[in-house]
Amino acid sequence: xxxxxxxxxxxxxxxxxxxxxxxxxxxxxxxxxxxxxxxxxxxxxxxxxxxxxxxxxxxxxxxxxxxxxxxxxxxxxxxxxxxxxxxxxxxxxxxxxxxxxxxxxxxxxxxxxxxxxxxxxxxxxxxxxxxxxxxxxxxxxxxxxxxxxxxxxxxxxxxxxxxxxxxxxxxxxxxxxxxxxxxxxxxxxxxxxxxxxxxxxxxxxxxxxxxxxxxxxxxxxxxxxxxxxxxxxxxxxxxxxxxxxxxxxxxxxxxxxxxxxxxxxxxxxxxxxxxxxxxxxxxxxxxxxxxxxxxxxxxxxxxxxxxxxxxxxxxxxxxxxxxxxxxxxxxxxxxxxxxxxxxxxxxxxxxxxxxxxxxxxxxxxxxxx
Amino acid sequence: xxxxxxxxxxxxxxxxxxxxxxxxxxxxxxxxxxxxxxxxxxxxxxxxxxxxxxxxxxxxxxxxxxxxxxxxxxxxxxxxxxxxxxxxxxxxxxxxxxxxxxxxxxxxxxxxxxxxxxxxxxxxxxxxxxxxxxxxxxxxxxxxxxxxxxxxxxxxxxxxxxxxxxxxxxxxxxxxxxxxxxxxxxxxxxxxxxxxxxxxxxxxxxxxxxxxxxxxxxxxxxxxxxxxxxxxxxxxxxxxxxxxxxxxxxxxxxxxxxxxxxxxxxxxx
Numbered sequence: 001x002x003x004x005x006x007x008x009x010x011x012x013x014x015x016x017x018x019x020x021x022x023x024x025x026x027x028x029x030x031x032x033x034x035x036x037x038x039x040x041x042x043x044x045x046x047x048x049x050x051x052x053x054x055x056x057x058x059x060x061x062x063x064x065x066x067x068x069x070x071x072x073x074x075x076x077x078x079x080x081x082x083x084x085x086x087x088x089x090x091x092x093x094x095x096x097x098x099x100x101x102x103x104x105x106x107x108x109x110x111x112x113x114x115x116x117x118x119x120x121x122x123x124x125x126x127x128x129x130x131x132x133x134x135x136x137x138x139x140x141x142x143x144x145x146x147x148x149x150x151x152x153x154x155x156x157x158x159x160x161x162x163x164x165x166x167x168x169x170x171x172x173x174x175x176x177x178x179x180x181x182x183x184x185x186x187x188x189x190x191x192x193x194x195x196x197x198x199x200x201x202x203x204x205x206x207x208x209x210x211x212x213x214x215x216x217x218x219x220x221x222x223x224x225x226x227x228x229x230x231x232x233x234x235x236x237x238x239x240x241x242x243x244x245x246x247x248x249x250x251x252x253x254x255x256x257x258x259x260x261x262x263x264x265x266x267x268x269x270x271x272x273x274x275x276x277x278x279x280x281x282x283x284x285x286x287x288x289x290x291x292x293x294x295x296x297x298x299x300x301x302x303x304x305x306x307x308x309x310x311x312x313x314x315x316x317x318x319x320x321x322x323x324x325x326x327x328x329x330x331x332x333x334x335x336x337x338x339x340x341x342x343x344x345x346x347x348x349x350x351x352x353x354x355x356x357x358x359x360x361x362x363x364x365x366x367x368x369x
Numbered sequence: 370x371x372x373x374x375x376x377x378x379x380x381x382x383x384x385x386x387x388x389x390x391x392x393x394x395x396x397x398x399x400x401x402x403x404x405x406x407x408x409x410x411x412x413x414x415x416x417x418x419x420x421x422x423x424x425x426x427x428x429x430x431x432x433x434x435x436x437x438x439x440x441x442x443x444x445x446x447x448x449x450x451x452x453x454x455x456x457x458x459x460x461x462x463x464x465x466x467x468x469x470x471x472x473x474x475x476x477x478x479x480x481x482x483x484x485x486x487x488x489x490x491x492x493x494x495x496x497x498x499x500x501x502x503x504x505x506x507x508x509x510x511x512x513x514x515x516x517x518x519x520x521x522x523x524x525x526x527x528x529x530x531x532x533x534x535x536x537x538x539x540x541x542x543x544x545x546x547x548x549x550x551x552x553x554x555x556x557x558x559x560x561x562x563x564x565x566x567x568x569x570x571x572x573x574x575x576x577x578x579x580x581x582x583x584x585x586x587x588x589x590x591x592x593x594x595x596x597x598x599x600x601x602x603x604x605x606x607x608x609x610x611x612x613x614x615x616x617x618x619x620x621x622x623x624x625x626x627x628x629x630x631x632x633x634x635x636x637x638x
Contacts, residue, residue, distance in 0.1 A: 008633035011628070012630075014625070022618060084579075100601075106416070120518035122516045240514075
């Protein structure tokens with residue numbers, strides 16, 4: 001008669017083999033070779049820019065590593081860039097799509113149609129209508145890999161582009177493309193975009209700052225289906241009993257519009273040329289190109305005071321005669337408060353040195369050359 | 370043997386006492402909500418709890434969400450941890466095994482009894498929740514609003530509620546399998562229960578850490594709250610299917626380990 005120990009060994013061996021096989025399964029799947037294709041970088045970028053008509057539905061996840069020093073009014077924007085955001089998307093066209101931001105207890109859905117957006121917040125049982133504006137604060141749909149990838153590649157020059165290795169993303173073999181900004185003022189080390197070769201759709205975007213090897217932003221599809229979503233899925237009508245309202249423009253944009261006599265802004269700041277943006281109030285100055293951008297904007301006194309308090313609590317903030325400034329990954333922010341012009345904020349994907357240089361080139365805002 | 374184990378389990382007063390205690394918390398929460406009219410702020414508290422003040426028919430789901438993180442798994446761990454170790458501690462295990470049925474069949478019978486307990490408990494919590502919700506709150510039985518803001522017919526609402534109840538029951542199988550496995554390792558029911566609860570707490574803690582995100586998809590508690598996904602429109606099957614598959618893997622592996630241990634160990638009590 002076999003002893004219990006001898007009888008147990010083969011049974012435990014079966015269990016051990018089964019556990020080892022299950023544990024190795026993810027690594028084995030991940031080690032499968034990914035198909036690559038020698039498409040030139042410029043051609044791949046062109047395919048990406050032509051992909052805004054591609055219809056799809058899927059599930060995406062964005063992880064931000066930016067602790068933006070903002071006030072309570074901009075909490076939702078800060079959360080977008082510092083938290084993990086789970087999104088479902090149904091994309092029929094740039095004017096007809098739906099993006100749901102999921103939480104454990106509910107969701108917030110943005111339904112876009114030709115005239116604007118409906119935003120449904122389940123927890124508040126509220127539906128909010130907003131007209132489309134050329135200038136708006138960042139929202140979850142802006143973090144979709146497809147949307148963000150197109151935007152970040154839109155102004156890249158051929159000299160800034162290189163090909164990198166492929167990856168398998170959401171079951172698709174995706175080709176890699178890297179943008180390395182040419183501007184010395186840029187705080188972005190590079191942006192990596194992985195593209196579905198058949199559709200040109202960006203499937204993953206990773207933004208890396210100059211000061212950290214941890215991505216400042218990593219957004220990717222986890223599931224993706226390249227098919228036309230049903231129109232009934234993207235359309236929206238407020239349900240019975242919902243609180244229905246209309247969204248106001250962001251206060252910061254309104255304030256910029258109210259200051260109809262803005263300070264004169266130079267044509268170049270920190271080596272970045274000034275650019276125009278449709279719909280931007282004249283009080284806002286926008287400089288740079290591609291992924292290196294700098295904005296100079298007036299802010300309400302109350303917002304500036306809150307921002308100053310927030311910055312004062314941050315050990316990374318620097319305050320001297322040039323102003324108060326801080327870097328959160330590749331995003332820099334500087335608060336100027338000259339006595340006669342009202343408070344201004346300089347912010348963008350530029351280094352702190354570039355912010356100081358830009359402030360010095362703004363004599364009307366108290367800058368000292 | 371399965372019928373014997375089921376009769377034994379459901380004839381024990383402590384089984385029904387456990388279920389009754391489990392229902393006490395959702396009932397208390399409902400009473401407090403009615404008295405104070407203070408629902409959790411949007412985005413806070415258990416899923417569906419902020420919605421029950423306007424539709425009490427959703428209270429079964431809120432009740433399940435209230436007991437799901439802690440009370441329900443504790444109850445399951447207590448019953449499953451007691452299944453084999455309790456017999457050993459009472460000195461009845463060797464008499465059970467004296468029957469010609471065999472150890473594997475006894476293990477299967479114990480497992481089926483635990484599964485029955487899980488199912489009955491979840492259904493009772495949902496039923497009591499419905500009774501309390503429709504009694505204390507304004508109910509809208511004709512239709513409901515999905516999490517995505519679309520209208521659901523009564524049939525859709527009923528089907529999705531039944532599916533959610535089934536999913537919560539499936540989510541408890543991993544805890545039951547851990548406790549049953551530990552129950553074959555020790556003669557102490559408390560030790561087996563505590564072992565399962567240590568796994569539960571560890572999993573819940575790791576799930577909140579970004580540093581543990583690479584292993585998060587494999588944590589037994591990772592997909593527990595995916596029952597909410599039945600009420601999105603369209604239904605989000607991604608986490609639901611992953612949750613069912615993950616529980617299946619845990620149940621399969623742990624039962625195999627329980628079988629390997631229990632069928633070859635010396636039974637002395």
